Amino acid sequence: MNHIDIAKEIAHHHSQLQVGRPIHWDDTFNKQDEQYPEITQAVLRACRRLGFIEDDAQVIASAWESQMQRHASFDPLTWPHRSEDFGIRAFPRDDAFAPCPHHLGLYVVVPDAQWVDRLTQAGVGTVQLRFKSEDKQAITEQIKWAIKAVQGTSTLLFINDFWSLAIEHGAYGVHLGQEDMEEAPLEKIKSAGLRLGLSTHGYAEMLKADAHSPSYMALGAVFPTTLKRMKTAPQGLGRLGAYVQLMKGYPLVAIGGIDEQKIPAVLKTGVRSIAMVRAITESNQPEMVCKKLMAMMYQLR
Structure with a gap:
């Protein structure tokens, strides 16, 4: 042939x-x-x-x-x-970031610290604060509030982008996109003991992320989403399954356009953590929705 x-x-x-x-x-x-x-x-x-x-x-x-x-x-x-x-190295690795649980479960991305507070009280296991502002004082207050909200609980808090303030105020971890990953001082984040999550959108970006041995990787966008303007097309369940098989040494979080109806199919790919945004923040009863989704994920795992 x-x-x-x-x-x-x-x-x-x-x-x-x-x-x-x-x-x-x-x-x-x-x-x-x-x-x-x-x-x-x-x-x-x-x-x-x-x-x-x-x-x-x-x-x-x-x-x-x-x-x-x-x-x-x-x-x-x-x-x-x-x-x-x-070219992916074996685990464990001496140069890896601090570990986080392999199964992060329901991972909710929220716009402000009030949401962190609410979802922590609802028992959500993992929350990411994605606060968008140019006001440094407001950013600082939001991060301090969010960190205080999870103290004494089992909720794990990741701060999106603002790594310096996350270090200063003792956050559990930081989440960065591919562009931010290239600009942030990753060794400083690592030496401070913070966990690091990195966004990926395909094979090349997964390998870039793997070079830094992060605490977890986010894989997406799985389905179409209007929340963020994406440079790549939705990856779909077929590719998600291939990514999970390849990167199984990491905790992996599926993200992008996932709602309650899609959870069973997403979990069948082998991923055990699912990030959700609008399905929670646009709900009239977010706490109840979170508890329902966490129960569903537990039963299907």
Whole structure:
């Protein structure tokens, strides 16, 4: 078979990873691919057909080459899923951030400290304060209030973005996006003993996050969401399952467009922590909804 026939076989067998409408096979060709062996060209074209962004396609092609070398043969049916094929180091790691529970359960992202207070009293296990403001005094007050709200409880509090204030006031952890990860002094956060969560949106970003050995990774967006403008398309359940299989050494949090009806399908991928925003904050009875969702997740785990 030539490489286009191999590419078609790969795409056919792994159609559960498709995101968006498949592009025409002619559009999967890239002149630069000609420098690679036939198999690598096939993998790259299959990945583009399946809707993977170019950075992810390159990562997958490299992992497939490693997998092929280990087995001394090429198998289009076996999607790369072993950590060593992606250059992911084994656990435990001496340079890792402080650990957090492997199962973070229901993980609610809230806009202010009053919400942290409410959900802590409702028994929610993990809360992230995502307070948006340019007023440093207001930010400081919100972080201090949120930290005080969880003191003496089992609720774990992560502060979104504001790592300096999180360190200063003794938060449990910090959550950063990919852009913030590149700018924040991660070693300072680590040496302060804070946990670190990192957002990821595909294979390339997972590997970038893994290089820092964070406490957990967020995987998304799983479904369409209007809460944040995303640079990548929704990943879907097929890809989420592949990510969970690859990054199983970490606590993993699924995020993006997840509501009560989608929880069973999300949990079937193997992920054990689910982040929710509007399903809670736009509810008329958020405490009751949280308790219902936590009970559901416990029964389905």
